[in-house]
Amino acid sequence: MMELDQIDRKILRVLATDGRISNTGLAEQVGLSPSACLRRVQELERRRVISGYKAVINPQAIGIGFIAYVAVGLSVHTRDAQAAFEQAMAAAPEVRECHNITGMVEYILRVEVSDLTAYKHFHTEVLGTLPHVSAITSYVVMASPKDDRA
Amino acid sequence: MMELDQIDRKILRVLATDGRISNTGLAEQVGLSPSACLRRVQELERRRVISGYKAVINPQAIGIGFIAYVAVGLSVHTRDAQAAFEQAMAAAPEVRECHNITGMVEYILRVEVSDLTAYKHFHTEVLGTLPHVSAITSYVVMASPKDDRA
DNA sequence: GGTGAAACGTAGGCCGT
DNA sequence: ACGGCCTACGTTTCACC
Numbered sequence: 001m002m003e004l005d006q007i008d009r010k011i012l013r014v015l016a017t018d019g020r021i022s023n024t025g026l027a028e029q030v031g032l033s034p035s036a037c038l039r040r041v042q043e044l045e046r047r048r049v050i051s052g053y054k055a056v057i058n059p060q061a062i063g064i065g066f067i068a069y070v071a072v073g074l075s076v077h078t079r080d081a082q083a084a085f086e087q088a089m090a091a092a093p094e095v096r097e098c099h100n101i102t103g104m105v106e107y108i109l110r111v112e113v114s115d116l117t118a119y120k121h122f123h124t125e126v127l128g129t130l131p132h133v134s135a136i137t138s139y140v141v142m143a144s145p146k147d148d149r150a
Numbered sequence: 151m152m153e154l155d156q157i158d159r160k161i162l163r164v165l166a167t168d169g170r171i172s173n174t175g176l177a178e179q180v181g182l183s184p185s186a187c188l189r190r191v192q193e194l195e196r197r198r199v200i201s202g203y204k205a206v207i208n209p210q211a212i213g214i215g216f217i218a219y220v221a222v223g224l225s226v227h228t229r230d231a232q233a234a235f236e237q238a239m240a241a242a243p244e245v246r247e248c249h250n251i252t253g254m255v256e257y258i259l260r261v262e263v264s265d266l267t268a269y270k271h272f273h274t275e276v277l278g279t280l281p282h283v284s285a286i287t288s289y290v291v292m293a294s295p296k297d298d299r300a
Numbered sequence: 301g302g303t304g305a306a307a308c309g310t311a312g313g314c315c316g317t
Numbered sequence: 318a319c320g321g322c323c324t325a326c327g328t329t330t331c332a333c334c
Contacts, residue, residue, distance in 0.1 A: 004212070012212065015205035019169045022309060036320045038311065049211040051300075054204055055165035061199040062154070062162065069219075069251065069258055086295040098296040101219065101289040108219055108289060110299070139251040139258060145236040146248040149260070149299050150201075174328060186301050188330070 004049070007032065011040055012049070019053040056150055064112045066119050066140070072127065073105035073135030081132045082106070088130055094122050105135055154199070157182065161190055162199070169203040206300055214262045216269050216290070222277065223255035223285030231282045232256070238280055244272050255285055 004012070010030045014021060021029075027037035044050045059067070074081055082100075089098040089109065097110035113119050119138075127136055144150075154162070160180045164171060171179075177187035194200045209217070224231055232250075239248040239259065247260035263269050269288075277286055294300075 009212075012205065012207055016207055017202075017204070019203035019205045023311090024309060033321050034309080035311075035322080039319085042311090047211070049208055050205050051208050052167075052206040053169035054167070054206060055162070055169045055200050056202045056204060057162055057166055058199050058201050061197070062159075069249070090296050095296060096298045097294065099219065099291045100293040100295060101291055103287070103289045137253070139253045141249045141251055143250040144247065145250060146240050146245060148246045172328060173330090183302050184328080185303080185330075189301090 002047070008040060008044065008049075011037070011044065015041070015050065015053075059112060063114045065115050066113050068111050068119065068141060069139045070109040070111055070127070071105045071135070071137040071139070072107040072109060072133060074107075074132045075134035076132040077106075085130060085132070088126070092122070092126055094118070094126070105137075152197070158190060158194065158199075161187070161194065165191075165200065165203075209262060213264045215265050216263050218261050218269065218291060219289040220259040220261055220277070221255045221285070221287040221289070222257040222259060222283060224257075224282045225284035226282040227256075235280060235282070238276070242272070242276055244268075244276070255287070 007030055011026065014026055014029050023038045023041065024034045026041070027034040030037060032040070041050070072085075074085060085107070086098065086100075089095045089107075094111050094113050095109050096112050097108075099108050100106060101108050111119070111122060113122060123136065123138070127133055157180050161176065164176055164179050173188050173191065174184045176191070177184040180187060182190070191200070222235075224235060235257070236248065236250075239245045239257075244261050244263050245259050246262050247258075249258045250256060251258050261269070261272060263272060273286065273288070277283055
């Protein structure tokens with residue numbers, strides 16, 4: 001994996017903040033001509049240093065009123081049991097993130113739903129019906145004083 | 151807050167996936183003329199339904215080799231103690247997310263650093279030196295089978 | 301919401317270092 | 318290998334219908 005120089009880092013910093021800036025604006029900010037800048041951006045995309053661009057959507061505006069982190073433990077630790085759980089998480093739209101972690105439980109999820117009723121449904125009908133799920137602990141998000149990945 | 155119609159939702163769905171699609175391409179996908187589409191996007195931005203655009207950066211490419219979720223408990227629950235902790239998290243570049251949660255501890259953090267050595271430094275020199283921090287539990291991310299917010 | 305036109309940005313060939 | 322210049326082409330943006 002080729003090294004990134006200072007200009008590449010600055011390009012990433014700017015695009016991480018404003019992913020829709022025009023190439024000419026970006027070129028100006030990093031001190032390159034538009035064509036040189038574009039070639040760097042394209043190379044960063046080709047190398048998957050930049051893997052995509054996303055609009056940041058305000059969750060409240062689309063009816064998300066309940067967010068929780070959920071620690072999930074499995075009672076069986078085979079590859080198959082983990083794969084089945086991960087497939088179920090991939091298929092659940094309420095699950096925005098599923099991380100396999102070290103510690104007393106295997107997974108931490110980020111779940112986003114409209115309200116507590118929808119969360120109860122997810123908790124009992126989705127998580128509760130999966131095989132080998134042995135522990136579910138919910139941590140309801142009251143506020144996010146910092147969320148750089150939003 | 152004005153309602154979003156089906157076209158607005160489709161615009162959001164497309165932009166959440168490809169934040170750098172051209173307005174003409176977006177207009178085509180949602181079945182509007184470019185000008186009508188642009189007016190809707192601008193209105194969504196003005197209303198902060200769309201709060202920004204970001205490039206998705208591959209953490210490994212920028213030297214992030216250690217990611218952890220960290221549960222933090224405070225021994226004092228005053229407004230001032232919480233505000234001080236939240237300010238320290240806002241100032242720490244390793245902390246990408248800080249959520250105030252219900253449950254046995256007050257906060258859950260997402261921390262991204264280069265390696266275990268850098269994490270140890272963060273753990274002892276940053277978290278360890280803050281007042282009123284009474285419990286720190288680290289959950290190291292081994293894999294993220296799903297991460298829609300990446 | 302659509303049309304049209306001017307201003308602006310993109311993308312790639314070409315040349316210099 | 319990398320940056321700058323040029324230019325044809327595509328896109329954005331806005332007054333107007």
